[in-house]
Amino acid sequence: MPVPHTAIVPEAITDHALRAYLHGLPGVDEVGARARAQDLATRSIKTTAKAAAIDLAISMVDLTTLEGADTPGKVRSLCVKAALPDPADRTVPKVGAVCVYPDMVAVAVEALRGTGIGVASVATxxxxxxxxxxxxxxxxxxxxxxxxxxxxxxxxxxxxxxxxYLKVYEEIAAVKEACGDAHLKVILETGELVTYDNVRRASHLAMRAGADFIKTSTGKVSPAATLPVTLIMLEAVRDHHAATGRRIGVKPAGGIRTTKDAIRNLVLVNETAGPEWLTPDLFRIGASSLLNDLLMQRTRLSTGTYPGPDHYTQD
Structure with missing residues (x-):
């Protein structure tokens, strides 16, 4: 059930009003959040349900390269993989998006033309x-x-x-305006926010300022996308929807490397925000190495054997 709260953001956005709103949110039960996340992580998904979960997870991957050594060639190769993750099996779904630095956007857009896959860019x-x-x-x-x-x-x-808080709010609102028709994902960098209460406050602040998605991390700071943090953010989008009728997406990023990690996140989504969020429009996973493990587990389910380590390209 949504966490009830009566605080609202008034029409006049001021530091005082934002502080009153954000500090009026219910505090996070840290022990309870960890216990809830741990309990959901033990859920077992088998056979056909696991196969469906793997395909869903593949479709939610923001296939990412964010390195100083990125080249146009590497980005083009990543785009080929995004559209056709396994050339030997064309039933594998394409990924949700390709995420690159701003100077590589034009390269990725051209490489993905006609695939229906969008390009995400880590601007700002x-x-x-x-x-x-x-x-x-x-x-x-x-x-x-x-x-x-x-x-x-x-x-x-x-x-x-x-x-x-007003400075953060105004920056998000300004970037949202600069986005035009593009969607805005707001990265909280939860590993630097110190407390779960701050994660909840930052989530609500970002959503009120215009975020289309809230994202855990850059992937450059540890800890990144932990299950308790993702749980708190999913609770925030659920409560925001209950209060406003607007659905906001969630994107955990950083440290999600295995199929088991991905499925744990899908269970968390289903049990916290609800099945409506089990779509690439409302849930993404920022990752690079995850896709290969998903493909390997998918092949094992369908053939009974693991492919060799050189079967898939290394990103």
């Missing part, structure tokens, strides 16, 4: 977000102009942790 001075606002907005507008369908922005964690 990823991963630290330490840049003037005009730079962040220019970064966003350039990525959108080059064809990005989704923008993954990082919040100013320093501003959030020092209680400057």
């Amino acid at each position: 001075a990823f991963p630290a977000g330490r840049a003037p606002m005009e730079v962040k907005l220019a970064d966003t507008r350039r990525a959108v102009a080059d064809g990005a369908a989704e923008i993954d922005m990082v919040i100013d964690r320093g501003a959030f942790l020092s209680g400057r």
Whole structure:
């Protein structure tokens, strides 16, 4: 059931109003959140249900390369894999999106033309977000102009942790406006938020400011996408929907490497936000190495044997 709360954001958005709203949210029962996540992680998914879960997880992957050594050739190869994950089995679904740095957006868009797969870009001075606002907005507008369908922005964690909620709110709102028709995923970098209460507050702040998705992490900070953190964010989107009627997506990213990890997240989604969120439109998994494990487990289910280690390309 949704967590009840009566705090609302008034029409006049001020630091005082945002503080009253965010600190009026119910506190997180940390022990309970960990226990709930651990309990859901033990759920067993077998045979046909597991096969369906693997295909669903593949369709939710944001296949990602975010390295300083990225080249156009590497990005093109990743796009080929995104559209046809296993050339030997064309029944494998394509992934949800390809996620790249802003300077690689045009390369990815051209490589994915005709596939129906969108390009996500980590604009706004990823991963630290330490840049003037005009730079962040220019970064966003350039990525959108080059064809990005989704923008993954990082919040100013320093501003959030020092209680400057209005600054964080206004930056998210400004980037959302710069996105135009592109969807906005707001990265909370939960490993730096210190407490579960801060994760809940940052989730609600991002949603109120205009996020289409809330995302756990950049993948550059540890811990990243832990199950308790994802649980808290799923509770937040569930409660936001109950209060506003608007569904916001969730994207855990960082540290999700195995099929078991992915399925645990799908169980968490189903049991917390509800089955309506079991779609790539509302749940994504930011990953690079995960896809190969999903493909390997899919092949084992259908043939009874594991493919060799060189069967799939290494990203």
